[in-house]
Amino acid sequence: MQKNVKAAAMMLCLVCLFLFLLSNRDSRQEAVLPAAAVNENGPLIALTFDDGPYPNVTTHILDVLEEHDVCATFFVLGSRVAGREDVLLRMESLGCEIGNHTYSHADLTQLSAAQCAEEINKTNAEFERVLGHAAAVVRPPYGFYNATVRQNVPYPLVLWTVDTNDWKPRNTSELTEYVVQAAQEGSVILMHDQQDSTAEAMDAIIPELIAKGFRFVTVSELIAETGGACMAVKMPGDG
Numbered sequence: 073m074q075k076n077v078k079a080a081a082m083m084l085c086l087v088c089l090f091l092f093l094l095s096n097r098d099s100r101q102e103a104v105l106p107a108a109a110v111n112e113n114g115p116l117i118a119l120t121f122d123d124g125p126y127p128n129v130t131t132h133i134l135d136v137l138e139e140h141d142v143c144a145t146f147f148v149l150g151s152r153v154a155g156r157e158d159v160l161l162r163m164e165s166l167g168c169e170i171g172n173h174t175y176s177h178a179d180l181t182q183l184s185a186a187q188c189a190e191e192i193n194k195t196n197a198e199f200e201r202v203l204g205h206a207a208a209v210v211r212p213p214y215g216f217y218n219a220t221v222r223q224n225v226p227y228p229l230v231l232w233t234v235d236t237n238d239w240k241p242r243n244t245s246e247l248t249e250y251v252v253q254a255a256q257e258g259s260v261i262l263m264h265d266q267q268d269s270t271a272e273a274m275d276a277i278i279p280e281l282i283a284k285g286f287r288f289v290t291v292s293e294l295i296a297e298t299g300g301a302c303m304a305v306k307m308p309g310d311g
């Protein structure tokens with residue numbers, strides 16, 4: 073009988089030791105996590121993804137953004153919203169911005185004033201339907217704009233400072249290296265949520281930019297933080 077009590081006590085001790093080690097391991101992991109958090113005073117960077125959403129690619133990018141608690145801006149085509157409403161809602165729920173990239177990826181410089189306004193307004197109507205509000209920023213396809221576009225698109229026109237040419241499939245490590253070495257204070261990085269290689273590169277690009285101290289902002293946050301004087305943005309009324 074006494075043997076059984078001893079054995080039970082020994083077993084209880086082992087269970088306690090095991091639970092202690094387990095809880096200790098968890099608290100060590102928790103203590104390490106905040107060290108990887110984004111530097112609150114770091115240089116600003118705006119990652120931008122155009123021409124989507126393409127749910128498989130876009131979802132992978134959103135997963136990486138969520139994992140690291142950082143944001144980006146998606147310049148969405150109005151024609152690609154229907155049937156992909158859940159992707160847009162997730163973008164917003166993660167603190168990402170949705171910008172207007174026209175309805176049909178038109179070269180706005182080839183359109184009349186009325187057609188130009190229609191490309192923007194039809195897209196904003198889709199955003200209103202899904203999100204309850206229009207976009208605050210526009211990226212003209214190909215970066216093309218002229219006086220007619222300026223007059224008929226009364227939004228900040230967002231271009232870019234770094235063109236990754238990732239709309240064609242790219243070697244993932246080359247793309248990663250290119251973005252990480254090109255990133256500077258105030259960079260607006262042009263990418264596309266269209267190719268698997270872009271989404272795969274995000275697995276490395278995001279943690280590497282965080283390690284370099286960058287602070288991720290949306291384009292509207294970049295405009296606000298720089299008082300509209302950021303590179304690559306044409307504000308309405310600018311010369």
Ligand code: NI
Nearest residue numbers: 122123213214
């Ligand atoms: Ni585009």
